[in-house]
Amino acid sequence: MKQLIISLGRQVGSGGHKIAEALAERFSLPLYDKNLIAELAAQRELDPETLRKYEEAPRHPYLSRSIRGLSNSAEAGLAGMQFLFLREKAAKGDSFVVLGRCSGYILREFPGLISLFVRGDLADRVASIQQAHHLTQDEALEFIRKGDKRRAAYHNEHCPTQWGHGDTYDLTINSSRLGLSGTTDFLEDYIRRRIAAEP
Template sequence: MAIITISRGTYSGGRAVAEALGSKLKYPCISKEIILDAAEEFGVPESKLTAAMEEPPKAWIETPAKKIAHLNYVRYALLKRAKANDLVYHGYAGHLLLGNISHVICVRVIADMEYRIKVAIEDKKLTRKEAINFIKKLDKQGLNWTRFLYGVDWNDPALYDIVINLDRISVESAVDIIAQMACMDEFKPDENSIRALDNQVLSSLVWAALTKDKRTNSSNLQVVSDNGKVTISGNTSSKKTLMAIDEVTRGVKGVTEVINEAGIGTDWQW
């Protein structure tokens, strides 16, 4: 079992690498499919989920709770796919959405600006100036998004297991390198990494349930799972809501114990 995430800037060649890698390994290659999964499972319009993954921080500040809810729906959809199958995922910061799971291979694909400009001109039928502006705009948007949500610079090589420069090697060679990594002992799932994935799936599902329920969706909560035991912390508006948090959490499949450490405070959401 291998989960491979490929981070890439606009027109850097990451999509080509992901698709070729999926074909070579016979793994599903997914990207925006998780938006469709989340929209179907949680009944949220695709446009709102896409906006949560693409809009700049200013939009998040205006409606933070709703944006975070939509982000977590998408995160759950990705985690669910990762739990069920080997996969190659590209786009929407998969290396950050999947968190600290040791059998996830985090790849960053880069290319110089000239390469990216050429591809953008061919794909979008842009002038050179338009292509440059388009690439810079999307790069800035992605950089600001990850910095705002996760406090990291997505260009930081420390976030990845490997950074591949397509100016130096071909797509085919990049695919061979990543495929070899997928066979390494360091990236094989073990008891601890599978448990970490299971815990993240359950945490995300509980969070989604709390967000969907009208009695609890205004609460500012954090959810941590450990082998079926779920700990809820944060703040909510009333004792009635605290009781509802317990009820909703216990109703999620896989939850065996609930520790509700949430308090009544003034920083609930919406």
């Protein structure tokens, strides 16, 4: 099989993580999500719990600064390590699924890349977060608001493209329309068609 890199961005509560897991299983590919932190920590002999504090987070505007393109930000440093890790994997010809981490942009030069974005209706997202985290409706709304804001800020800090905008991805899909299983089936079919269309 030719190289296949599935990059999946997602709104909080849209089911994007479960869809990424299912696609990784269906295509027999490794999934890089939070486990990427553990790999980086092991490679560099760092504490994974310390790294997790800065994962997929924008730089703190009052605690960081850049001089000649170099930043003292822990968030930016971790982002750079993750970007390098993914580029090295892709440059070796590895195939994988990656959740977020600006992967649709940082791996854009690899022809095997397919970039996806999963969104969902707010009511469905709220219900999903309420169930997963045992929150009230208002608490779930705030959880979603903060999570989406953080993801957008992280993406927009590192990429010239806009998080969640249709032009940024090959395909965006609303998981509320088909449900998680139906959305996964649709995306699997789309990916297989893309593979078959490659010269």
